[in-house]
Amino acid sequence: MTRSSFLKWLIGIVGAVSVAGILYPVLRFLKPPAAVSGAIGQVVNVGVLSSFPAGQLTAVIINDKPAAVQNLNGKYTVYSLICTHLGCVNAIDGDAFKCPCHGSQFSPTGVVTHGPAKLPLPTYHSQTQNGALLVGPIDLSHAAYPAWYKGEFT
Amino acid sequence: MSVATGPLPEQTPSEAKRRKPGLVGWVVNRLGMDDIMEDQYNRVVPFHATNYIYCFGGIALVLFIILAATGIMLAVYYQPTPDAAYQSVLDISTHVQFGWWIRSIHRWSAGAMVLLVFVHMLRVFFTGAYKKPRELNWLTGVALLLITMGFGFTGYLLPWDQKAYWATKVGTDIAGTVPVFGHFLLVSLRGGEQISAATLGRFYDLHVLVLPAIIIILLLGHFFMIRRHGISGRL
Numbered sequence A: 001m002t003r004s005s006f007l008k009w010l011i012g013i014v015g016a017v018s019v020a021g022i023l024y025p026v027l028r029f030l031k032p033p034a035a036v037s038g039a040i041g042q043v044v045n046v047g048v049l050s051s052f053p054a055g056q057l058t059a060v061i062i063n064d065k066p067a068a069v070q071n072l073n074g075k076y077t078v079y080s081l082i083c084t085h086l087g088c089v090n091a092i093d094g095d096a097f098k099c100p101c102h103g104s105q106f107s108p109t110g111v112v113t114h115g116p117a118k119l120p121l122p123t124y125h126s127q128t129q130n131g132a133l134l135v136g137p138i139d140l141s142h143a144a145y146p147a148w149y150k151g152e153f154t
Numbered sequence B: 001m002s003v004a005t006g007p008l009p010e011q012t013p014s015e016a017k018r019r020k021p022g023l024v025g026w027v028v029n030r031l032g033m034d035d036i037m038e039d040q041y042n043r044v045v046p047f048h049a050t051n052y053i054y055c056f057g058g059i060a061l062v063l064f065i066i067l068a069a070t071g072i073m074l075a076v077y078y079q080p081t082p083d084a085a086y087q088s089v090l091d092i093s094t095h096v097q098f099g100w101w102i103r104s105i106h107r108w109s110a111g112a113m114v115l116l117v118f119v120h121m122l123r124v125f126f127t128g129a130y131k132k133p134r135e136l137n138w139l140t141g142v143a144l145l146l147i148t149m150g151f152g153f154t155g156y157l158l159p160w161d162q163k164a165y166w167a168t169k170v171g172t173d174i175a176g177t178v179p180v181f182g183h184f185l186l187v188s189l190r191g192g193e194q195i196s197a198a199t200l201g202r203f204y205d206l207h208v209l210v211l212p213a214i215i216i217i218l219l220l221g222h223f224f225m226i227r228r229h230g231i232s233g234r235l
Helices: A005-028 A149-153 B013-020 B022-031 B034-041 B052-079 B085-094 B099-126 B137-159 B162-176 B183-189 B197-227
Strands: A044-048 A056-061 A065-071 A075-080 A091-093 A097-098 A112-114 A123-129 A132-139
Touching: A005 B052, A005 B099, A044 A056, A044 B183, A065 B183, A075 B197, A149 B162, B034 B137, B052 B197, B085 B099, B099 B137, B137 B197, B162 B183, B162 B197, B183 B197
Parallel strands: none
Antiparallel strands: A044 A132, A056 A065, A065 A075, A075 A123, A091 A097, A123 A132
């Protein structure tokens, strides 16, 4: 291989890599977000039932949002961990929830036990199937959640 | 038709030797562009212009191309209605893959382009490059600066958040203080007395249709004149 043909190859390879590096994000960008697995509103499998110990809250991530799975003697409930006060992420505090930002507290059923939050934690639609927990869209019908809070889940 | 339709002149042996092989050569051969291309390739950059301060205009052009490409991509998902605008921008930044990346490039390039166009103007001013015979190019440059700022002003409203709303309120209020035509300017920009859905529609139209058409025409004139005049002499 001559020096000149080597340089031509080198330029060609660098050029091809550069073009691919631009094309890849552009093509991914054009793909509709709904077609991406794990996108909002799609049913996601958060794990086998045995990974959620009875009587405990287990933190999970659902569609990039923090949530907690509660196992009450085989009854599974999935709470959002996003605080209804100003949108911080609640910490799991034993079998209840506590917000580190402004001290809001929620009971094991998601009801406010200490302000400043006024609205309960919403739950996700969920069901068990073949020993796994499937989680669907969030249920925001139980309280009059403000627009910014609903926006956290869209 | 007054266009010459006869066959291109047969190439002489020396021309044939110059012709490039391959696809580029084939196209150049069909269009008879050798002379034009050669003229473009053989321009010598004067030594005093091999300085980074002579790059600002070119950088501004690169930024414009980046902005056009990313802007076309953002328009795929952006919805210019008051109900959907803010949410669609949020979706671009959070749900669309690489959407945050494309939007960030657009945002940062926009700020950089305003800066670079302005610095380019300073370079032209302080090297005296606006002097005869280049006055016309200076004037198109002034128009290009104003249009670049127009892009910035109209693009700022599109996310339809509080900052956008109030910036547009203040900006259009200022337009309203122009003597005689002020009120006409204000209602023309806002599409009414108040900022509303009509304002968003008008700003979107300006941002993606009107201003791009004007800036492309002016840029072509700007570059044609640079080629016509050549790079200005040294101080």
